[in-house]
Amino acid sequence: ITIVLNETERLTKLTNSLLTLNNLNTKGMLLDKTDFDINQVIRNTASTFEGTCHNKSIAIEMILTGNEMYVHADMGKIQQVLYNLMDNAIKFSHHDSVIHIETSEKKNKLFVSVKDTGIGIPKEDLDRIFERFYRVDKSHSNQKKGSGLGLSIVKHVAELHGATVELESTEHIGTTIRVVFPQ
Ligand code: ATP
Numbered sequence: 001i002t003i004v005l006n007e008t009e010r011l012t013k014l015t016n017s018l019l020t021l022n023n024l025n026t027k028g029m030l031l032d033k034t035d036f037d038i039n040q041v042i043r044n045t046a047s048t049f050e051g052t053c054h055n056k057s058i059a060i061e062m063i064l065t066g067n068e069m070y071v072h073a074d075m076g077k078i079q080q081v082l083y084n085l086m087d088n089a090i091k092f093s094h095h096d097s098v099i100h101i102e103t104s105e106k107k108n109k110l111f112v113s114v115k116d117t118g119i120g121i122p123k124e125d126l127d128r129i130f131e132r133f134y135r136v137d138k139s140h141s142n143q144k145k146g147s148g149l150g151l152s153i154v155k156h157v158a159e160l161h162g163a164t165v166e167l168e169s170t171e172h173i174g175t176t177i178r179v180v181f182p183q
């Protein structure tokens with residue numbers, strides 16, 4: 001029953017990711033933009049990982065600009081981006097570690113970064129991990145669940161918002177992903 005449950009969960013996630021990507025391609029241009037506080041969305045999204053973090057003794061530390069940081073964007077899609085980034089940061093972190101989420105504002109740009117001190121990404125894979133279905137093929141990472149669609153969704157949603165995604169990662173040291181929004 002556990003195996004069936006795990007497989008069901010895996011297929012449900014895969015189907016949802018495929019549907020999301022498909023929608024981004026067909027209806028993606030139709031962003032449902034509103035003004036909202038991205039700091040609040042970050043706090044809410046982080047709280048959905050409470051259970052997983054507890055199980056791995058991972059702490060999420062948030063350094064968020066002032067109290068609020070308003071963006072004009074599609075809230076549902078941005079929530080998905082934050083979810084995918086936090087999901088990776090937790091999944092590829094070791095037990096007893098800390099994940100840093102930071103927002104800042106500089107020269108009319110808004111920065112959101114998610115930083116972990118997990119397994120990191122080998123140099124040779126860095127420019128491929130945003131591709132659909134691409135996963136680092138190393139024994140340590142292929143025991144982790146996933147279909148390799150999370151980051152392609154991140155990239156796609158960012159592009160639709162005119163935002164860029166910056167990646168910094170060193171194997172065995174950790175990974176930082178920064179999304180930069182125009183204001
Ligand atoms: P899914 O997100 O669809 O559940 P996934 O997490 O494997 O599956 P992506 O989120 O697209 O897929 O990430 C692609 C690959 O990039 C991962 O399989 C992993 O090898 C690598 N990766 C992504 N984020 C990190 C991270 N924070 N630390 C280390 N490796 C990462």
Ligand code: MG
Nearest residue numbers: 088146150151
């Ligand atoms: Mg992922």
